[in-house]
Amino acid sequence: MKTVKFIAILLVFFSAQMFAQSVDEILQKHFEAIGQKKLLEKGQFVAKGKVIRGQMEIPYTSYHKKPMKFKSVAVFQGMEIVQAFDGKNGWTINPFAGSNKPEPMTEEQNEKMKIQADFGGLFHNYKEKGYKVNLLGKETMDDADVYVIQLIRPNGDDIKVYMDAENYVILKTKFKTKVRGVEQEFETYLSNYKSVDGIVDPFDIETKLKGNTVSHIVIDSIDYNVDLPDSIFVMPEQKPEKDKK
């Protein structure tokens, strides 16, 4: 009986050893590696780059502001496609959907925007946000060690983050989410990490669905020394159209 207990204790000890680093310790190192503190101090930034989809290359500017404001403007042959989130509500302008007027986003799109707009990143204050974070273990990616951290949002979104075990930057995410009721898994690869004003960001973000690249964002510049008014994130008011008589 004693032996059994002893073995059980040993097992606990070993399994604890295996994950000697708690997920919070890993996240702490991650925040240090990417300059999280400086990012929060800056509180806003503008990124410029392009989105590549197959043969198309679409210039793109995104505006970010603490804690949850976001706007992106992509320009396709002179036509602007806007996606924005004012902290509570998302809205979009998509002339290719038939209108130049801003349209509110659906609840599902809003949920996605909450991830996009989260200035401090998903892991920042994750407990307050109601996210569950687990360390799933260590894996190898391209023969190098990565920590696999799972983040689950209250709506069921399941995001697995593959964090370089040497440099504590994110190399890949697997984002499992429901798109209009159908579960889809997006894989995103992050690279070309660069430091601007002490903040380290990936300048190359490639997203794949079922192994095929669906979007490739290349960032040319990030500017932290900007002053973005709140108003740019708010959906422009629409005057109701007068009844035609």
Place this chain on the structure above:
Amino acid sequence: MKKILLVPFVLLLIFGTVQSRNQKKKLKPSFFGELKAREIGPAVMSGRISAIDASHNNPLLVYVGSAGGGVWKTKNGGTTFKPVFDEHVQSIGAIAIDQKHNDTVWVGTGEAWTRNSVSVGKGVFKTTNGGEDWSFMGLKGTDNIADIVINPDNSNEVFVAALGNIWKSNSERGVFKTSDGGRTWKKVLFVDENTGCSDLAIDPSNPNILFAGMWDFRRKPYTFRSGGPGSGLYKSTDGGETWEKITGGLPQGELGRIAVAISPVNTNIVYALIEAKESALYRSLDKGRTWEKRSASGIVGERPFYFSAIVPDPLDTNRFYKPGFTLYVSDDGGYSYTSPFVEGGRVHSDIHAVWVNPNNNRHLYIGTDGGFYISHDQGSTWQHAQNLPVAQFYHISVDNEEPYNVYGGLQDNGSWIGKSQGINGITNCDWENVGYGDGFTVLPDPADKNILYWLYQGGQLMRFYKDTREIKEIKPFSDDPDVKLRFNWDTPVYFSPTQEGVLYIGAQFLYRTDNRGDSWEKISPDLTTNDPEKQKQEESGGLTIDNSTAENHCTIYTISESPKDKNVIWVGTDDGNLQITVDGGKTWNNVIKNIPGLPANTWCAKVAAGNFKRETAYVVFDGHRNGDKSVYVYKTTDLGKTWKSLASENIEGYARTILEDSVNPELLFLGTEFGLYISIDGGEQWVRFKNKVPKVAIYEMVLQPQTSDLVLGTHGRGVLIIDDISPLRLLNEKVLNSKVHIFPVKPYYISNPKFSYGISGDQEFFGSNPSAAVTINYYMKKRHIFGDMRIEIYNERGKLIKTLPAGKRKGINRVSWYVRKKPPKVKASSPNLAFRTAFGPTFPPGKYTVKIIEGKNEYSAPVEIKYPKTERHSIADMELQYKILNKAYVLLEDISFKDKQIINLLRKIKNIKVLSNENSGEFMGELEKIHKTLVSTSPYIISGQIRLAEKVADVYSGIINYLGRPTKSQIERLELLEKEFKRISKETDKLIEKKLPEINRLLQKQGLKTIELLTREQYDKS
């Protein structure tokens, strides 16, 4: 002192060399990086489906198990499927969904329809998340699994019907039970080492009651026996712990395969299909105590090893389905049989799996030799799922067309030609049927594009004319009435690589023709062991005689002529001979004894003469039909006198085929029953190639010479193509140790975009085309994480013309450069103009440079852009197209600039408060008017508002898709529009020159900043 110093230095040198030699880089799957296979089908005829299960609550959730292509999941009743089992053995015997928790699914591997070509499983697997991850649950040695039954009241209690090894005695067979969800297993019913369990039934009203059909059988390469003393029907009443053999009312004497099923409506009713001297269907109305013979019709006795199953209707106690050559149904408890097909029935023959919706007995799924079908009217009509690419090729070949075609023959699905690329992908229409029966080798005639050769089982060789679809039978006949030719089920036919038009076929003798099979020359004696004991196929089958040529033996199975010497011909036989002639067939030498470590009579699966030296050959033996799953791969460099084994422990096998690269003799490809292996060092190290190549049996591989594509003929997943493997040829030690190594970039031929409708719904199979871009291949030793990495393209003048994001993974990266300029810079106010100008013109032919920028390092390679080799367009025409298209491009940008200049000016005027309607209103009005003539201002997609920019875009988009000469009308139209623009532009400039200074003077007077006109330079930068 100096000397002492020198000694260690020398030692270090010596030691260093030794060490570096020993430190050969271990080959890893990660080296292949982005190199991956693409699937081209076919799915039009699909392939053998061996098992089906669907959710009772949600009948649209279905798992389909195939004989060689893994498990496929559909959530929408078959509209779309997803392969969910690619990393495991692809031969599926049984599938069981836990009806209490639909995310839990059990898969028993190793098909149970024990035909000659049946594969081998590796035990039981379970998923608890709907197929995303699978855990191995044991029973590896069971090899083939016929059924899995879950206790409906206790999900942890599961029973497995294990057939065991088909080819030899083993004890891992019978009924296995787990009570802890698969952690531990207990063999609860075992008869003997030759008897497996062919079917299980559990009583849903009392899961302690089970029935098991036990089957004594054996397959050998040359015979099959169904039936023996071990067969019998067993019953348990204590949850499988103990079993009793049922004898009352069942036939006496030796029995064969047994299927058993309990009616879910009235569980007192049990059906048993029993193979015996007189095979019959029996029914019990008292839970198996007594039995009544209901029918001994031919239908119930059809090929028990292939069709032994009974599927009771979930609502009608008298109705059940009986799979067979076709689908049968009985409505009177097994007394009589009919076909359920009434208004339809265009269903592939050979039915193996049937599933009936427990809540709606009009809804059925079946699995056949030709795929998965759905019925909504109780089997009257059927819908075919033409989206399961689980075709089982025996052999494949390719031609030299551009794009090339793939040829091959399939298990029970005849012979086919498929395209390696379609219009915008490969669909079912891109596959054409050319031959019937079971299909094997299909060869295009190298001298006549209209002719090809195909055969059906047992050497029935045909010459086929594509235009008229005429077929001429051309097999050789024996020249001696007392000698019967023995052709293998899968008879080898082979074109000489050195003599155009010379074709070989192997019986027990080797034959050669040089007149397309009109006459044959016998060029060998009997090359087999000619063992009479292995030639009793007329007795094969056991209780049910079955002699389809599938067991033909003592035959030639593989032929290869040296590309370096037409007189060197190799022949391998199914009974384990390896023969060589060096004088074109005058004399033959059996070199099998020279091969070390090879058991006698091991089937020679492939012999391949080396591409570089006449003395070299590779040979693969496959012993699985003798119960030996070892990997046997050998190489000779002295015409077979000595052989070196190339097998290594990490190869999961048995092996089936080998291919030596046509450029680098160190690069070898090995096809095994469980996937593709590659060696870059002549076979010293092998590594599995996983990228989109499942653990599927690779039966044949060919390299297409123009594209360097590796084309894989799989027995379960159709054709897989790894596009352009040329980087592998250069993947040597030096490259593997480079930080970044760029491979030579192939020249790019400009091509036109292709149009096709995509409106066939989501059910149709769709295989992707090869990349239509310049493909930049490079190797990276390590993943790039920090700092800049990108690819830049420079033209001949050294001007940077394009920047691309780089792939950054370890191993081979593949980046596509679509050779197009940026689209013209326009300001579209409607999507119409945006779409018409979405693509830029192709860059002109010439010499370009690709540079990979990685931090401060640069790696470059030249790439040439060329016009396509086409008879339709002259170079001058294509040059004219380029010129005119670019003229339209420039004009579009000029118009956009002029428009922007006007808008910019209008905005500036509006923003200055001192400017009133009085002093600038007229000017603004005129500008507005011009703006409206230049570009459409309507935001609506279909506004019909065509202005100057839209008119030019109309010409632009009309020219861009055609590589040749634009029409005269297009050229003239463009000239007209250019003139029109020049006129408007001039007028605008004149207007501005006149009015703007007036306004500026006014502003100056008031001490305000004057208005500056937007310059072209400013615009281009914006």
